[in-house]
Amino acid sequence: MSDPRGRHFVKEQPVPSDSAHHGGSFRKYMEDKNRKLHEQFEQQADLAAQSSSSSKLFAGVRIHVNGLTTPTHQELKLLMAQHGGSFENYYYRDQVTHIICSNLTDQKIKHFHKERMPTPIIRPEWIVDSLKADKLLPLREYQLWRLRHVQQMATPAAASQQVVQASEGTVALHAEMKQAHNAQAAGSTAAASAAAASRAANQAAQEVATRARAACDVLRGPPMTTHNNPEFMDTYFRSSRLHFIGTWKARIEALAARMCPEAPSPSLAHPSHLRIGQATASGPASGRCIIHLDMDCFFASVAELTDPALKGQPLAVSHSNSAQGTGEISSANYLAREFGICAGMCIAEGKRRCPNLVVMPYLFERFEEISEQVYRILMQNTSAVQPVSVDEAYLDVTGLGDPVGIAEAIRSAIQQETGCTASAGIAANMLLARLATKRAKPDGVFQLLPSQVDAHLLALPVAELPGVGWALQRRLTELEIATAADVRKKTRGALQRELGDKTGQALWDAAYGLDGRLVEAPKPRKSIGAEVNWGVRFATENDAEVFLDGIAGEVCKRLDAAGVRGRALTLKLKRRKAGAPEPPKFMGHGSCDNLSRSMTLTHFTANPGEVAAAARTLLRALRVPCQEIRGIGIAIAKLDTETCSSSRSSHQQQIATATGPSRIPYTPIVALPPASQLDAEVLDALPLPLRRELERAYGLDAQRSPPAKVRRGAGRSRAAERPAKRMRTPPLNTRAPAEARRPAPTPIDPNVLAQLPEAMQRELLATLPSNRLPPSHPSHPLTTSRDDTTVRPDDRAAASGASAWAPAPGLQETRDMCAALHAALEAIASTAQPRTWRKHQGRRSTGPDDGGVATAVQSSVEVEDLGMLKVEALCELCVQWGQGLLVDNLESLHFLLRRLHQYQRTWTQFQAHIKAGIDQLQKLVQAQYGCPVLLL
DNA sequence: ATCCTCCCCTAC
DNA sequence: TAAGGTAGGGGAGGAT
Ligand SMILES: Nc1ccn([C@H]2C[C@H](O)[C@@H](COP(=O)(O)OP(=O)(O)OP(=O)(O)O)O2)c(=O)n1
Ligand SMILES: [Mg+2]
Ligand SMILES: [Mg+2]
Numbered sequence: 001m002s003d004p005r006g007r008h009f010v011k012e013q014p015v016p017s018d019s020a021h022h023g024g025s026f027r028k029y030m031e032d033k034n035r036k037l038h039e040q041f042e043q044q045a046d047l048a049a050q051s052s053s054s055s056k057l058f059a060g061v062r063i064h065v066n067g068l069t070t071p072t073h074q075e076l077k078l079l080m081a082q083h084g085g086s087f088e089n090y091y092y093r094d095q096v097t098h099i100i101c102s103n104l105t106d107q108k109i110k111h112f113h114k115e116r117m118p119t120p121i122i123r124p125e126w127i128v129d130s131l132k133a134d135k136l137l138p139l140r141e142y143q144l145w146r147l148r149h150v151q152q153m154a155t156p157a158a159a160s161q162q163v164v165q166a167s168e169g170t171v172a173l174h175a176e177m178k179q180a181h182n183a184q185a186a187g188s189t190a191a192a193s194a195a196a197a198s199r200a201a202n203q204a205a206q207e208v209a210t211r212a213r214a215a216c217d218v219l220r221g222p223p224m225t226t227h228n229n230p231e232f233m234d235t236y237f238r239s240s241r242l243h244f245i246g247t248w249k250a251r252i253e254a255l256a257a258r259m260c261p262e263a264p265s266p267s268l269a270h271p272s273h274l275r276i277g278q279a280t281a282s283g284p285a286s287g288r289c290i291i292h293l294d295m296d297c298f299f300a301s302v303a304e305l306t307d308p309a310l311k312g313q314p315l316a317v318s319h320s321n322s323a324q325g326t327g328e329i330s331s332a333n334y335l336a337r338e339f340g341i342c343a344g345m346c347i348a349e350g351k352r353r354c355p356n357l358v359v360m361p362y363l364f365e366r367f368e369e370i371s372e373q374v375y376r377i378l379m380q381n382t383s384a385v386q387p388v389s390v391d392e393a394y395l396d397v398t399g400l401g402d403p404v405g406i407a408e409a410i411r412s413a414i415q416q417e418t419g420c421t422a423s424a425g426i427a428a429n430m431l432l433a434r435l436a437t438k439r440a441k442p443d444g445v446f447q448l449l450p451s452q453v454d455a456h457l458l459a460l461p462v463a464e465l466p467g468v469g470w471a472l473q474r475r476l477t478e479l480e481i482a483t484a485a486d487v488r489k490k491t492r493g494a495l496q497r498e499l500g501d502k503t504g505q506a507l508w509d510a511a512y513g514l515d516g517r518l519v520e521a522p523k524p525r526k527s528i529g530a531e532v533n534w535g536v537r538f539a540t541e542n543d544a545e546v547f548l549d550g551i552a553g554e555v556c557k558r559l560d561a562a563g564v565r566g567r568a569l570t571l572k573l574k575r576r577k578a579g580a581p582e583p584p585k586f587m588g589h590g591s592c593d594n595l596s597r598s599m600t601l602t603h604f605t606a607n608p609g610e611v612a613a614a615a616r617t618l619l620r621a622l623r624v625p626c627q628e629i630r631g632i633g634i635a636i637a638k639l640d641t642e643t644c645s646s647s648r649s650s651h652q653q654q655i656a657t658a659t660g661p662s663r664i665p666y667t668p669i670v671a672l673p674p675a676s677q678l679d680a681e682v683l684d685a686l687p688l689p690l691r692r693e694l695e696r697a698y699g700l701d702a703q704r705s706p707p708a709k710v711r712r713g714a715g716r717s718r719a720a721e722r723p724a725k726r727m728r729t730p731p732l733n734t735r736a737p738a739e740a741r742r743p744a745p746t747p748i749d750p751n752v753l754a755q756l757p758e759a760m761q762r763e764l765l766a767t768l769p770s771n772r773l774p775p776s777h778p779s780h781p782l783t784t785s786r787d788d789t790t791v792r793p794d795d796r797a798a799a800s801g802a803s804a805w806a807p808a809p810g811l812q813e814t815r816d817m818c819a820a821l822h823a824a825l826e827a828i829a830s831t832a833q834p835r836t837w838r839k840h841q842g843r844r845s846t847g848p849d850d851g852g853v854a855t856a857v858q859s860s861v862e863v864e865d866l867g868m869l870k871v872e873a874l875c876e877l878c879v880q881w882g883q884g885l886l887v888d889n890l891e892s893l894h895f896l897l898r899r900l901h902q903y904q905r906t907w908t909q910f911q912a913h914i915k916a917g918i919d920q921l922q923k924l925v926q927a928q929y930g931c932p933v934l935l936l
Numbered sequence: 937a938t939c940c941t942c943c944c945c946t947a948c
Numbered sequence: 949t950a951a952g953g954t955a956g957g958g959g960a961g962g963a964t
Contacts (some may be wrong), residue, residue: 232951235951236950236951238951239950240951240952240953241953242954243954244953245953245954246954246955247953248954318950320949320950325950327949327950327951328952389947389948390948391948466947467957469947471944471945472946499959500958500960502957503945503958506958525954525955525956526955527955527956528954528955529953529954530953531953532953534951535951585950586949586950587950594942594943594944595942595943596942597941598941600940633954635954635955
């Protein structure tokens with residue numbers, strides 16, 4: 001029952017059989033339990049059906065009730081049964097449409113809403129009121145919480161205190177607010193006048209905020225940004241707070257370079273120790289003195305500086321100020337937090353909790369300036385500064401004197417120079433310092449002395465430990481691990497078995513307060529990327545590709561700025577989950593599957609044309625209908641992190657001249673050595689990783705193939721979105737009609753065809769699309785797949801009929817063609833075992849029916865030669881096939897070439913012939929696209 | 937064993 | 949209206 005993996009299966013309707021060996025018992029338990037519950041439900045439904053009050057009002061609604069509610073759990077269940085809805089006793093996030101809940105503790109919030117697409121948490125009144133109104137009322141008024149990025153409470157005590165009686169609605173909130181504002185007011189008249197003053201002060205603050213937002217609006221152009229607006233990406237990034245904090249590190253690097261080198265350095269306690277990652281008491285990280293410093297409610301504090309009228313008001317930073325807005329709150333000041341407001345909450349919820357909330361816009365320049373000031377101060381105090389984020393850093397002050405004194409001096413300087421407060425945690429390692437900062441906030445210092453460490457840790461909920469987010473917390477809950485003390489009850493090995501090697505180790509270390517990391521300057525980035533997952537709605541494939549080009553340009557700009565190039569490219573895509581509705585969050589991505597595909601290029605690049613072209617290839621390979629795309633991005637890795645100051649300028653030119661989409665071939669990896677010039681033996685001698693990498697570089701999706709297994713750690717199977725089975729030894733086509741056998745005049749060289757054994761002819765003809773059959777040839781209905789294992793289960797375009805992305809014409813046929821070729825080669829190889837291999841180097845099947853074939857026939861007395869002749873003929877067929885694909889179906893062409901290449905290596909005795917075919921095709925590709933397809 | 941890809945998770 | 953980015957760590961499972 002306690003198997004944590006079991007939960008991964010509860011939402012998978014068809015459970016693959018191979019999952020039975022793990023998680024089985026838990027799953028079975030859940031299934032039984034739920035079956036019972038549903039039987040119970042059915043009975044109630046039957047009862048309800050007999051009563052007069054039944055309806056279908058809640059059809060499609062599936063609720064899960066959490067905690068005590070009015071009406072009760074049981075009553076709600078009955079109401080659901082009576083009115084067409086359904087009820088889950090357990091929370092399955094894929095199935096439950098509404099969580100019903102009256103009281104929200106932060107623990108609950110955390111429990112439910114570290115999800116990617118949270119299920120709305122609704123007060124039970126929604127059900128009652130909807131029934132009264134006899135229609136489903138909008139959730140908005142009843143929503144408790146709907147967002148991610150939940151702020152953790154500073155201490156366990158605070159967490160348990162922080163209970164919001166949400167069902168009392170704004171009445172309770174007004175009461176709280178009064179309490180906060182009029183704490184000292186004693187008599188009733190005094191209270192009344194204090195309340196009036198408070199209202200006036202808030203009014204003034206609201207006006208200031210309104211002006212600030214208006215000033216900020218100047219930035220936004222009148223065209224409401226959506227796709228096809230070429231400005232969209234830039235506008236979006238300029239407005240995105242996550243972009244701002246996400247790109248901040250790249251910006252600070254430059255700052256660090258031009259900053260004061262004359263700072264005291266911490267003493268090296270154990271300079272001889274060079275081991276890293278050792279969490280032992282004697283490691284290099286032991287005996288250190290670390291300060292972790294973090295600005296208090298950073299964005300909110302900075303915004304608050306704008307005007308003195310904002311002081312003392314509950315304030316949040318967000319784009320939206322509407323009482324029904326779905327915009328997220330980025331940061332809330334500590335006064336606002338008293339109302340339960342925190343980062344990640346949507347503005348509507350914030351306003352509901354605190355109607356007087358003052359909402360300030362993002363002041364990115366100010367954030368940046370103040371961050372820079374703060375870092376200046378930090379770097380004057382110690383040379384060992386490790387930036388964490390725009391408002392946060394670690395300092396190593398070992399041997400530099402009283403750490404509390406240093407921390408206070410820094411805090412005081414920050415306060416003085418910026419007007420914002422910071423808090424600092426002090427401890428012997430980074431982990432503990434960070435935990436101490438939480439205790440210190442707001443505007444304080446907290447030193448976690450070694451003697452206090454255990455006491456501090458033991459009661460700490462695991463979610464407070466860095467690295468424990470929503471997912472891990474859930475897994476731990478299932479292991480009945482709630483606190484660090486619980487973690488300590490497990491052995492390290494047990495945790496590693498349950499959670500993985502590193503994760504288990506890290507959790508175990510954290511529970512004991514161990515952390516071997518050293519305060520270090522940031523290392524150069526290992527990847528550089530850009531993505532947009534908001535406002536992404538495409539009407540045409542071309543729109544998507546044009547937008548992707550824009551992202552490619554952006555990524556290259558960043559590569560350039562970093563002075564690096566890269567040779568691995570990953571395309572990231574968000575695809576709307578099947579059936580997912582338009583999300584409540586305006587222009588949000590809603591519920592999505594995340595897909596990615598990567599390729600390794602042969603050379604380093606920061607060229608927008610190349611990046612865009614490769615990205616387009618991957619986009620096509622992912623085969624997501626453009627209407628389903630909700631987010632898209634490119635990341636470049638395998639960075640060239642050396643000199644590379646050369647060739648930078650030439651690149652600038654290329655940005656300017658990067659052409660429109662239609663001019664970019666889909667696989668324009670230029671400057672590749674043509675495969676025809678490569679010596680196969682040399683290539684065979686290449687290190688396998690390199691060879692494989694090169695192969696993959698052009699490997700399209702077609703032959704990749706995870707098995708249809710459910711991944712242990714993943715919520716769902718990847719097999720659901722990709723072909724189920726690898727076509728290794730392809731099945732022979734056994735359904736060719738007898739007539740297909742007849743050789744006939746055909747676009748395919750009939751002489752070549754005639755050379756083939758009858759069975760082979762049948763195979764090949766059966767796989768030809770009708771337009772390649774001889775004119776008189778009856779068309780074959782079987783060119784579509786009969787091999788179920790190669791049918792893409794996610795060919796949603798085909799399945800749903802919403803088909804802008806119909807399956808690439810000819811890909812399946814090309815697969816079948818290769819399958820037949822494979823079978824033929826295998827057959828030939830088995831009958832014609834070459835004893836003494838005679839090279840046919842000079843021979844090329846350059847023309848449809850040149851003398852080569854006849855000559856070969858004449859002179860062929862040896863078995864091998866006969867085999868070679870057949871192979872030659874097959875290769876010729878392949879070239880013709882490839883020609884047909886050349887113009888309009890590069891993906892299939894790639895597939896073909898890759899296969900040919902693969903066969904060339906599989907049957908070295910056919911190498912020369914197959915290579916000749918490949919060369920011929922490559923020449924044609926070269927002629928049309930300026931570069932060959934990369935093989936190998 | 938070790939690498940690689942395609943994820944997921946976490947933090948700000 | 950609203951701007952759900954970015955980078956690294958790590959795990960599973962296949963390929964080599
Ligand atoms: N979900 C989040 C978390 C943070 N931020 C931004 C706004 C914050 O001001 C800044 C710093 O993040 P912190 O986690 O340090 O949060 P605060 O500084 O706002 O509050 P605290 O006093 O708890 O540090 O990053 C954000 O936009 N969205
Ligand atoms: Mg902060
Ligand atoms: Mg911070």
